[in-house]
Amino acid sequence: MPGQKNPMSEADAARPDKAPSAGAAPQKKIFIKTYGCQMNVYDSSRMADVMAPEGYVDVSSPEEADVVILNTCHIRERAAEKVYSELGRLRDLKADKVSRGEGLIVGVAGCVAQAEGAEMQRRAPVVDIVVGPQSYHRLPGLVARAGNGGRGIVETEFPVEDKFASLPAPERRKTLARGPTAFLTIQEGCDKFCTFCVVPYTRGSEFSRPIARIADEARSLAEAGVREITLLGQNVNAYHGEDENGRAASLGTLIRTLADIDGIERLRYTTSHPRDMDAELIAAHAEVGKLMPYLHLPVQSGSDEILDRMNRQHTAEFYLDIIARVRAARPDIALSSDFIVGFPGETEADFEATLTLIREVGFAQAYSFKYSPRPGTPAATREEQVPEELKAERLQRLQSLLNEQQEAFNKSCAGRTLTVLFDRRGREPGQLVGRSPYLQSVHLDHAPAHLLGEIADVRIEAGFANSLRGRLVASEAAFV
Ligand code: SAH
Ligand code: SF4
Ligand code: F3S
Numbered sequence: 001m002p003g004q005k006n007p008m009s010e011a012d013a014a015r016p017d018k019a020p021s022a023g024a025a026p027q028k029k030i031f032i033k034t035y036g037c038q039m040n041v042y043d044s045s046r047m048a049d050v051m052a053p054e055g056y057v058d059v060s061s062p063e064e065a066d067v068v069i070l071n072t073c074h075i076r077e078r079a080a081e082k083v084y085s086e087l088g089r090l091r092d093l094k095a096d097k098v099s100r101g102e103g104l105i106v107g108v109a110g111c112v113a114q115a116e117g118a119e120m121q122r123r124a125p126v127v128d129i130v131v132g133p134q135s136y137h138r139l140p141g142l143v144a145r146a147g148n149g150g151r152g153i154v155e156t157e158f159p160v161e162d163k164f165a166s167l168p169a170p171e172r173r174k175t176l177a178r179g180p181t182a183f184l185t186i187q188e189g190c191d192k193f194c195t196f197c198v199v200p201y202t203r204g205s206e207f208s209r210p211i212a213r214i215a216d217e218a219r220s221l222a223e224a225g226v227r228e229i230t231l232l233g234q235n236v237n238a239y240h241g242e243d244e245n246g247r248a249a250s251l252g253t254l255i256r257t258l259a260d261i262d263g264i265e266r267l268r269y270t271t272s273h274p275r276d277m278d279a280e281l282i283a284a285h286a287e288v289g290k291l292m293p294y295l296h297l298p299v300q301s302g303s304d305e306i307l308d309r310m311n312r313q314h315t316a317e318f319y320l321d322i323i324a325r326v327r328a329a330r331p332d333i334a335l336s337s338d339f340i341v342g343f344p345g346e347t348e349a350d351f352e353a354t355l356t357l358i359r360e361v362g363f364a365q366a367y368s369f370k371y372s373p374r375p376g377t378p379a380a381t382r383e384e385q386v387p388e389e390l391k392a393e394r395l396q397r398l399q400s401l402l403n404e405q406q407e408a409f410n411k412s413c414a415g416r417t418l419t420v421l422f423d424r425r426g427r428e429p430g431q432l433v434g435r436s437p438y439l440q441s442v443h444l445d446h447a448p449a450h451l452l453g454e455i456a457d458v459r460i461e462a463g464f465a466n467s468l469r470g471r472l473v474a475s476e477a478a479f480v
Contacts, residue, residue, distance in 0.1 A: 030056040031065035033086075036073025038270065039133075039203075039232050040110055042183040044071045047109065047136050054140045062093055067105045067143055072112035074198050077372035083112050084124055091126040105146045107131060107139075111202035115376075117156045132156035133188070133203055137166035158204045164213065180227040180453040181423050181435075186214050186241065186254065187233030192273060194300075195311045195378040196340065196371060199234050208233075208241035211249050215257055222263030225453060228292075228421055228435075229258065231269040237276040252280030259290045265455055266421060268439075270296045271338075274314045277322045286329035292437045293330050294364075297322070298338035302357030303350035306343050310379070316357050323361055334364035334409065334438035341398055342371040342391030344382035351394050358401055364409040364438055366402045370395050403465065410440060410463030417473055418442070420458045422451045434458075441467040448472075 030051050034044040047069060048058055062068045068090060072083050087106070094104040107129035108120055114132035121127045128146040131139060135155040142153050164185075189204045190197075218229055233239060236251065243249040255267055267290050274297060284291055297319075301307050304315045326333055339354060358366075370391040373380035413436070420442045422434035432447035442458055444451075451472075458470035 028054070028056050028067070029059045029065045030067045030069065031059050031062050032069045032071060033062075034071045035079075036071075036075065036110065038183050038230065039185055039188070039234065040071050040073060042185045042232055043110070043133060043136060044069075047071070047139055050137060050139055051143070054143075062090060062104075066103065067107065069107040069109050069139075072108060072110035074111035074115050074202055074374070077374075080112050080116060083108065087124040087126055091124070094126055103147075105129070105143055107142070107146075109133070109136065111198065114156050114202040115198065118152070118154045121152055121154070128153060130154045130156060132158075134158050134163050137163050162207075162209075164209050179423055180225060180421055182221050182226045182229055183232050184214065184217055184221065184229050185209075185232045186251075187236055187239045190234045191238075192235060192275075192313070193311060195309065196343065196374065196380075198374045198377060201376060203234055206235060206238055208239050208248075210242040211254055211257055212242075212244060214241065214254065215261065218258050218261050218264060222261055227264065227453070227455060228266035228268070228423075229264055231255075231258075231267065233269075234271065235273050235276065236269045237272040237278070237281055250278060250280045252278065252282075252284040255281075255284045255288055255291055259288045265290060266437075267291050268294060272297050274299065274312075274319050274322050277326070282325050282329050285326060285333065292439070293333045294336070294437065294439045295326060295333055296336040296338075297326075299357065300338060300340050301343065301346075301350065302354035303346070304353075306346055306350050309345060309382075310340075310343060316353065320357070320360060335361060336439075337361075337363055337366045339366060339368040339398060339402075340371050341368065341394040342386035344371070344379055344386065345384040346371075346386055346394075351398075354398065355401060358398070358405070362409075363402060363405050364440075365406045368395060368398050368402060407463070407465045409438075410465070410468055413438075413440070413460045413463050413468055415460065417457050417459050418468075418470070419455050420444070420470070421455045422447070422453065425452070436468065443467055443469045444472065445469075 030048065032044045032047055034040050056067065059065050070083060070086060073079055090106050094106065097104045105128050106126050108127055109131045110133060113120065113130045117130060120130050129142045131142060132155060138155055142155060145153055187206065187208045189206045190200045191206045193200050221229060239251040239254060240248040241254065243253065251269065258264060258267055272295070277297070299319050300310055300312060302316045307315060323335065341351065371386065418436045420434035420436055422432045424433050425431065426433045426443055428445065430446050432444050432451055434442050436442050444458060457473040459473050460468050460470040462469045
């Protein structure tokens, strides 16, 4: 349902798999718990990668671990409080371990670490290391210092050096590929400063990786069996990485380069800003077959007054115009968005304007949130805060419209044949689950096990609120 399967919420994406053994070195164990957006999921795998050469293997619970890292998110209300209560549990665990003569190093990474800095250790002395998103390549050194009794280790500067360049080279990365789909961060940070948002403060200003490095990483993912790559960035379509001539290349150009890599069958990107949907990117949707017909383009509100106060730098009409251009390029594109209800000063008329925009566009799915004041952002101190009950009521009305649209879109797929990339087992025995080009979950009963990790044609038999069900088109099965 919109707003309930949102990747920004407490994803709890604890890393389930174990990294391969690190040879003869004594094995140490690390548990990384991930909250928040896909960029954090990506960063967690990179932290595991950087620790692997030090002899650290992944484990799936803090009880088993020598080092626990909480990779945190700051986007939601009480985000920091939730981290502190998790740290309370780790304090008890550490005391237990110490009483058994064992140790535990506790690190906090991610956006809460960046926002709170040294304050974390004052409030939670169990914390040995506070490390911001730009410093993960320094993690082995920080863990070693903590292991030697170092205290008060805080790394939350935005160093000039490129963290991506300092992370291990692709061929040394063992944990990167964990199945047929992967995230690849191509851009970090944000210069937009929407008045409700902490990201420009926690992730710093925009930075784009060079095309050649991204292409190397994509090739190594392809070799490891990845079929679908989702390019990540807080503002992914503001991408302007260097090409081989040292000139800034756009996301459209990068997508064309990556589409040439054998083995990579599908490309996606998230999250985009309406102002950065340029002609080259829109043309890529028309011309690059591997670019999936799905676009997550947050609009936040349909009221120009509210968009202005949010500093979104676009109007509702501008957004609708972009949507029209994208649809002209790729008529079947599935659209997704983010919405905030109850931004300070939002009137009933402003809210209705958002509903009108939703009706006009027709979304295949969406995420929606009640406005929550984030300390340090301009909107948090505005006087006209909307009462909680009104926010809840508007969110409910908004979500019931979005739910209707999502279900209608899913039902409209019945009878069609869609290519599905099977990336996980289902709950029922013999069931596989995959993703359609439009990012819907597709369930296939009595599925041949060898289909896991493969792309096949599926005839959709039924569409539901949150998923599709289909059967294999046996004669046309397209195994890649
Ligand atoms: N860079 C992306 C996403 C940023 S955070 C973008 O520009 O779209 C993801 C979503 O969280 C935002 O799109 C917004 O809808 C929501 N969000 C961010 N800050 C919020 C806040 N203070 N209150 C409620 N929702 C918020
Ligand atoms: Fe936040 Fe706005 Fe930047 Fe998105 S574009 S990360 S919402 S400031
Ligand atoms: Fe959360 Fe930071 Fe991502 S605040 S949404 S983890 S960029």
